[in-house]
Amino acid sequence: MDENPGLSDQYRMASPWPLFVALGLPIAELGLLFGIIPLAVGGVILFGGSIAGMLGESGYVETPWRALGVIALLAVVLGGALVYVDPMTPAPLSLRGYATVGAGLFMLLAGIAGELFAREAGVPA
Template sequence: MDDQPGLSDQYRMASPWPPFVAFGIPLAELGILFDVFVVAVAGLLLFCGSLTGMIREAGYVETVWRPLAVFAVLLFVVGGVFTFSDVNLVTRGYAIITAGGILAFAGISGELFVPKREPI
């Protein structure tokens, strides 16, 4: 008799991404709120990278490179709004744009230089 009927050893029971998403959101918010450049960039990278991992793990995309580029575009837009608004949020906008630039670099580099895997 099996302790857990219907479950197989080949499937993972839990995803590693939710704790990283849960840690990335407040880290990014604290960095943006208190204008700490490095913390804001690190939090945004952790949050967007973890979401990309979740999307890949769920099977919605084949690679992580294009979702990273999409998140980069979203961060460019939000950072541009912060940077060019009348309120004094320029350094916060620069932090968001920097995180978007890093994600764009990773997405473009991965798409161009990482070899494609053949389906099994």
């Protein structure tokens, strides 16, 4: 008698990405709350990288590296908008904007490096 009827061993039962998506933004917000910029940047990178990984795993994109590049460009634009709008608002947004721009630049570099240097298993160079 089978313990899991109807399930195949070739499919993974659970994805690790939702946990990292759920942790990315709170980590970034804690870094901003306490003024720890590397923690804020790391949280945004964790969030963006997890979204790209989830898109790649589900088959929505051909490679997660390109998705990471697009997410990075969106983060740079959003962070730049926050830095630009900062003088017009009562709450300082520039710290959040600079952290988002920095994380976007790191993700963009990782996406470019991954696209150039990461090879799929079994694909000849």
